[in-house]
Amino acid sequence: MATGTLGGRMRISDLARISGVPLPTIKFYIRERLLPPGRPTARNQAEYGEEHLARLQLIRVLAGIGRLSLSSVRRVLAALDDKGLSLGAQCRATIWALFPDQPEEDAPDVGPARVQVDDFIDRLGWAVDAASPGRDTLAHVLTALQRLDADCDIDVFSEHAESAARIVTHEFRHESAHSATAMAVWNVLSEVAFEAMRRMAQESHLAGCCAASAERPAGA
Amino acid sequence: MATGTLGGRMRISDLARISGVPLPTIKFYIRERLLPPGRPTARNQAEYGEEHLARLQLIRVLAGIGRLSLSSVRRVLAALDDKGLSLGAQCRATIWALFPDQPEEDAPDVGPARVQVDDFIDRLGWAVDAASPGRDTLAHVLTALQRLDADCDIDVFSEHAESAARIVTHEFRHESAHSATAMAVWNVLSEVAFEAMRRMAQESHLAGCCAASAERPAGA
Numbered sequence: 257m258a259t260g261t262l263g264g265r266m267r268i269s270d271l272a273r274i275s276g277v278p279l280p281t282i283k284f285y286i287r288e289r290l291l292p293p294g295r296p297t298a299r300n301q302a303e304y305g306e307e308h309l310a311r312l313q314l315i316r317v318l319a320g321i322g323r324l325s326l327s328s329v330r331r332v333l334a335a336l337d338d339k340g341l342s343l344g345a346q347c348r349a350t351i352w353a354l355f356p357d358q359p360e361e362d363a364p365d366v367g368p369a370r371v372q373v374d375d376f377i378d379r380l381g382w383a384v385d386a387a388s389p390g391r392d393t394l395a396h397v398l399t400a401l402q403r404l405d406a407d408c409d410i411d412v413f414s415e416h417a418e419s420a421a422r423i424v425t426h427e428f429r430h431e432s433a434h435s436a437t438a439m440a441v442w443n444v445l446s447e448v449a450f451e452a453m454r455r456m457a458q459e460s461h462l463a464g465c466c467a468a469s470a471e472r473p474a475g476a
Numbered sequence: 477m478a479t480g481t482l483g484g485r486m487r488i489s490d491l492a493r494i495s496g497v498p499l500p501t502i503k504f505y506i507r508e509r510l511l512p513p514g515r516p517t518a519r520n521q522a523e524y525g526e527e528h529l530a531r532l533q534l535i536r537v538l539a540g541i542g543r544l545s546l547s548s549v550r551r552v553l554a555a556l557d558d559k560g561l562s563l564g565a566q567c568r569a570t571i572w573a574l575f576p577d578q579p580e581e582d583a584p585d586v587g588p589a590r591v592q593v594d595d596f597i598d599r600l601g602w603a604v605d606a607a608s609p610g611r612d613t614l615a616h617v618l619t620a621l622q623r624l625d626a627d628c629d630i631d632v633f634s635e636h637a638e639s640a641a642r643i644v645t646h647e648f649r650h651e652s653a654h655s656a657t658a659m660a661v662w663n664v665l666s667e668v669a670f671e672a673m674r675r676m677a678q679e680s681h682l683a684g685c686c687a688a689s690a691e692r693p694a695g696a
Contacts, residue, residue, distance in 0.1 A: 321616045323576065344682050351675050351682075356543065382676060383683035390676040396541045397669040404661065413669055415646040419639040420674040424681050426635040441624065443678070447671060449617040449633055454640040454670075455571050456602060456610040458663070461644050462564050462571075463603035 265303045268294065275312045282312065290315055290330060314437065322444035328353055336437055346436040348385075351443065355389035369398040372410040380417055423450070485523045488514065495532045502532065510535055510550060534657065542664035548573055556657055566656040568605075571663065575609035589618040592630040600637055643670070 272279040285291040291311055294302030311333075318324045318332060335341070335349035373395045377384050384390065394413075401408040427446070492499040505511040511531055514522030531553075538544045538552060555561070555569035593615045597604050604610065614633075621628045647666070 317620050321613075321620050344685060347682050348679055351678055354675065355672075377676065382680035384676045384679050388676060388679055390672040390679070393541075393672040394669055394676075397665050397672070400537050400541050400665055401662075404658075412650075413666075413673065416643060416666065416670045417673050417677075419643050420670060420677045423636060423639050424674065424677040428681055428685075430632075438624075442621075443675075445617050445620055446633075446636065447674070449614055450636045450640060450674075451667060451671075452575075452610040452613040452617070453633065453637050454643060454667070455574065455663075456597065456604045456608060456614075457637075457640045457644040458571055459568055459604050459608060459610070460602035461648055462567050 264306050266305070266309075267301060268304060271304045271308060271312065275309055275316075277312055277316060285312070285315060288326065288330070290326070290333060314441070317441060318444055322441075322448060324354065324444060325356065327357060328355075332440055336440065343436060347439050350436060350440040352389055354444065354447075355393060364396075364399055364403075366392065366395040366399045369395040369402065369410075372398060376410045376413070376417070380421070382421075484526050486525070486529075487521060488524060491524045491528060491532065495529055495536075497532055497536060505532070505535060508546065508550070510546070510553060534661070537661060538664055542661075542668060544574065544664060545576065547577065548575075552660055556660065563656060567659050570656060570660040572609055574664065574667075575613060584616075584619055584623075586612065586615040586619045589615040589622065589630075592618060596630045596633070596637070600641070602641075 266274065268282060269279065271277075272282055275282075282291065286293055291308060294304040294308065296302050315329055315333075318329045319326060324332070331353035332350050335346055335353050338346065338349070341349060370391065373391050376394075377391065394410075398408070398410055401412070427442075486494065488502060489499065491497075492502055495502075502511065506513055511528060514524040514528065516522050535549055535553075538549045539546060544552070551573035552570050555566055555573050558566065558569070561569060590611065593611050596614075597611065614630075618628070618630055621632070647662075
């Protein structure tokens with residue numbers, strides 16, 4: 257394998273060099289129990305294997321470009337490590353793990369919005385668990401919007417829900433996720449990608465509006 | 477106005493009580509220059525007005541349910557405070573402000589992916605600035621996906637791009653954003669809402685798959 261490994265076994269310094277992750281960061285991940293400790297060797301050292309390298313790369317992609325908090329990463333990893341779950345249950349657990357623990361510091365009363373959200377999901381015909389954190393998140397967003405505009409109701413998100421369903425159907429048809437890990441990585445990365453594309457679509461729309469009215473973009 | 481205000485002027489303790497934001501948090505926001513300091517009064521105190529209350533509520537929604545980092549909040553507020561910008565330029569600046577400063581700690585070479593992203597945006601016909609942080613974010617995501625699967629190319633996101641454009645067109649048609657502030661709040665909240673809906677659509681899809689194969693969800 258890579259230089260410095262002994263039949264795939266490495267010292268922690270090799271793990272740092274090969275993964276490109278700084279040594280203090282690796283030690284931090286071990287202390288935080290995101291990365292399992294190495295196998296102790298006779299000389300007061302520990303050796304690491306390919307499984308550590310793979311786990312390290314997974315943490316980096318989730319917490320790096322994937323922008324998950326370390327507590328979300330920990331929950332995703334716990335779901336992936338839970339061998340008692342079926343593949344479907346494991347995938348669902350990793351999806352739930354993406355939601356932050358507490359959606360808001362000062363929790364307002366989201367009861368009325370929650371009723372609207374539950375009705376909305378019923379009308380969409382979606383099979384979503386009553387305890388799914390998505391319901392509460394959507395109720396919190398709706399409550400915040402209703403504080404700004406009392407007339408705002410959940411149907412403001414009808415187009416978003418349809419688009420979300422279309423994307424998911426497309427992904428399940430075309431992406432071959434062979435494992436819960438592959439699906440978790442794809443989910444996290446494609447959320448970041450979608451957000452970037454939506455913001456660029458907005459930028460483009462704004463450029464069109466401005467060009468049509470007073471402002472003329474440079475080079476037009 | 478509310479009890480404890482003198483013609484709309486308040487002490488900092490009133491601001492805390494009325495807004496529901498704890499006093500130490502308000503002081504933290506002032507120290508961090510997110511909230512402007514109050515107008516000094518004769519008695520070694522400062523008084524606060526409705527503009528402080530509105531700004532405080534804006535910070536809370538962006539950093540709370542909107543889940544922006546404080547550095548993103550600071551950049552959004554700076555864009556909204558820049559009266560030298562046109563409405564279009566202000567909206568674009570707030571969109572750009574949503575992207576984190578550095579998309580990844582260990583920056584890989586995203587050059588080849590960046591070429592694909594630029595070509596993709598050209599083919600979509602989107603008017604996106606060459607310096608838009610969305611291009612780099614998408615290139616980072618694509619690079620991460622290509623590290624896992626060398627065959628992955630940017631067209632994996634065609635359906636996402638179409639959906640993003642459809643949502644944005646719909647929003648500009650139906651949402652009446654009267655100000656850059658209203659647009660920024662809507663953007664941030666609707667991103668959180670979309671993410672929640674997409675995750676619920678996945679959960680629903682998984683439940684359907686499992687029901688159709690071996691597992692039967694409880695109650696079915």
